[in-house]
Amino acid sequence: MGGDSTWKKVKIALGLNTCLYLPKTIDDDDSLHSPTPSSRSRSSDVRHRMPTTPTPSSSGLQISKYGIKSSSKRICAICLTTMKSINGQAIFTAECSHSFHFHCITSNIKHGNQVCPVCRARWKQIPLEKSTSSRVKSSINSSSRSDHDPWMLQQYMPPQQTRSDRNVPLLFQAPEPPIFDDDELINPKTEENCSANPDSNGTIEMRTYPEISSVARSSSFKDFGILINIKAPVTKGNQNARVPLDLVTVLDISGSMTGTKIALLKQAMGFVVQNLGPLDRLSVVSFSSSARRLFPLRRMTETGKQESLQMINSLVANGGTNISEALKKGAKVMTDRKFKNPVSSMILLSDGQDTYTSLSPRQKGLKTDYHILLPDCNIPIHTFGFGIDHDACAMHFISEQTGGMFSFIEAENVIQDAFAQCIGGLLSVVVQELRVEVECVHPSLKVKSIKAGSYKVVMGANKRSGLIEVGDLYADEERDFLVAIDIPVDDSCNEMSLVKFKIIYKDPVKKTTVTVGGKDDVIIGRPETTAGEETVSVEVDRQRNRLRAASAIAEARGAAERGDLTAATTVLDGCRKKLEESVSARCGDQLCVGLVAELSEMKERMASRRVYESSGRAYVLSGLSSHSWQRATARGDSTEMTSQILTYQTPSMVDMVNLSQTMCFSRSPSSSSMVKPAAASSKKKKSLRSIHSFPQRQPR
Structure with missing residues (x-):
């Protein structure tokens, strides 16, 4: 009796009408046969009853939600490698017409999962390891099939579950x-690799900005602002740099x-x-x-x-x-x-x-x-x-x-x-356990406040010092903290040393503790008189605007939660007008432009209770998270203006998002390489609207 005839009898004996494929040699490029007519019939019936979903991909590529490209039929949807019967391994095609490597699908269903990983169709027949039944084993071995194909199909019998x-x-x-x-x-080898590359990254950069450059000796200044800006080093693009x-x-x-x-x-x-x-x-x-x-x-x-x-x-x-x-x-x-x-x-x-x-x-x-x-x-x-x-x-x-x-x-x-x-x-973490220390230099000064968002601030007992616990920084990430002091009248000197900053952090690659600053004082002039009004630092004003906007957003959110949307939108409008009249706005600062656009977006999402409940609350909370930690978040589906706001996003974040938006499967079924699609630019523009960020800091 021929091998084909024996195999047909085995299928009939098991009561199966299967979509079974014989493994081909490794040199054969055509990895799949066409499914049987009965399989097509069942497949069309399943697709008629169930919605299709995108194929999950290992690279997270953008695949049409209206169907699956034909090239994906030659890729196993579980391991996402080419569908080839290498070394005699079997290929299983389910009754819904989707195909998988046998060893992949048996691993998938061994816990009782009897639905297709691609289209979610529930299977009546599932692949199992070769039965120990001598009748089945002898029948399969006597056929023309390779002994490397140790599998069969069996009617699915779900395990019993309790009501709970x-x-x-x-x-x-x-x-x-x-x-x-x-x-x-x-x-x-991790520690060896890190120690072998001791100069992988640079050190943190620190800049300080007083609100104005001088205060007359006979004048006092309440809430004088001093900004400290810190910027993490940039990685050099290799595995040992992080x-x-x-x-x-x-x-x-x-x-x-x-x-x-x-x-x-x-x-x-x-x-x-x-x-x-x-x-x-x-x-x-x-x-x-x-x-x-x-x-x-x-x-x-x-x-x-x-x-x-x-x-x-x-x-x-x-x-x-x-x-x-x-x-x-x-x-x-x-x-x-x-x-x-x-x-x-x-x-x-x-x-x-x-x-x-x-x-x-x-x-x-x-x-x-x-x-x-x-x-x-x-x-x-x-x-x-x-x-x-x-x-x-x-x-x-x-x-x-x-x-x-x-x-x-x-x-x-x-x-x-x-x-x-x-x-x-x-x-891209390049800094860990970062803390910023501030200490007053002039004996008559005290730290009035430190604006640090959600970061923990510890004030000294005599209020002449303070500490900000920052933690980790990503490569090229920046933080801005605003310190306020009261400057008294002082006729004794031509200049005044206000405060000094010191940064202490751990370099996770070198496994060393690094200290930056602590020696240079922030100094302002104390002339007898000043000629006209002093020019306010744009850097300090920019950060005041950011803090002002964050405070207004929090206040508006509180009003919205109480059900008073009118009060909420009034708060946002008031803040927006103040931003538009600020020094940095008059200088064309892009952060200020972005903040105004953000407040307008939030006002629209508080237009009604329904809008606020469906998207406004989440949008506002995501914005608060971003401002309080000075780190980028994904936020809803922003307006075209807001999509251009880019602060907080680091180059490594931008690169990864761009990679996500531009990668797709090659059309060649024999290649697993990724290509940039011709239509990527339009999709990229649309997707960027959903990643909320602010314009990069202007060059100084």
Whole structure:
């Protein structure tokens, strides 16, 4: 009896009508046969009943939401490599017509996940490892198929679930270790590489600006402003110029993420995975009604990337939203790890509100207490509120309390760009444990205030000194802090030494402590009289405008939360007029122009209660996060004017966002290279509207 006839009998005996492909040799370029007619019939029926979603890609590339390019049929949607039957490995094509490497899809469904990773069609037949049944084994081996093809199809029989588990994805049912100390060993060559490149980066730059250059001896000056500007060094573009990252991403896969949302989330995570280096480590926690660690912290080598992408692409949206448990799980990954990379961070994305945690106010009529959501972990958490139904207040609170950033993702297609901007910063940390010390020099002076946003400020007991705890800085990132003092009448000298600044930080590459400044005093003249009105420093006025705008935004938000949108818009209008009359505005300062545009945008988002609830609140909170930490956030879908505002964004962030917006799969199915599409410029312009930033500081 011929091999083909034997195989047909085996299929009939198993009651299967399969889309089964024989593996071809490694030299054969044509990796797939055409599917059977019955497969086409089932496929068309499934596509008629279910919406299509974009193919999750390892690079997070922009793929049309209206369908899948034909070239992707020759790429496995799980491991994202060319669909070739190398070394005799089998290729499985499901009843929905999508094809995968056998070893990829068996890994995907072994936890009970019986839906297609691409189109979410529920399968009636799934591939399983070769049966131990002697009848099946002997029948397959007697056919013309290679013994390297150890698989078969079986009717799917879902495991029984209890009533309490019906909303929990089956992927969550596998046990987890009690302690997450199974993180992958940090590359032992990391320290050697860093020490071998001691001059990888420069040192921090520091500049100071008094509000005016002189004050008459017979005059006093209240709230005299002194600005300190610090700028982090620029990396030289190699792996040794930065330190490795430990990153935990906490991803919402609740039922509301079904369809395009989860596909775009997988795509964005694919981009993150592909842009992490071999020394960086990643762990992913997914959550819905419960939370689960998909895999421990592992280095993003080629093998680590491939295995991580397989797990990410196996995610299925289902169940409720348990943010509290998810953050605790993510924090546990960080606290239980055996080894630590120099930089650690968490990312949380959610499109809904926590449905499992009681967030009742401390007292009736007061604000909701979100402290219960915070994990016991001293790690920055960067939060991403997705869509109009997420809890913006909770997400902003989590990021603010942990030192992270809150981004508002209003449009589905900018998830990847938002993630790109975030990791562009995290992968460029060049300064750690930064603190700024200020000390009064003249004996009659005291520090009245230090404007530092959300950074911790510690004042000396005698108010003649102060300290700002800044923490990490990304490459080429800047910080501005405004110190205020009262200058008294003084007839004893021609000039006055006001204060001196000292910066102390850790160079994470060299593993050394660096001190900058501490010797040069900020000095102003004290002439007998001054000729006319002194010229105000544009640098100081610019920062006063930024602080004024941030204060107005916070005040307007408070009024909006009380339901008084009229008062909120009045506050914004008043601040906008003051900015337009300022010294820096008259000098054409672009930061001032951007702040005015931002206030106008916020006013539009407070036009009605419905608009404020759907997008205004999240937009405002993301803006407050950006100003308070002086760091870029993704913010809604900004106006054309606001899209040109570029402060806070660093070159590494810009480069990563540009990479996200311009990369796509090559049309050649035999190549995995990336190309820049001809239409990238128009899409890039549109996407930039969703990444909010301010114009770069003007050259001095």
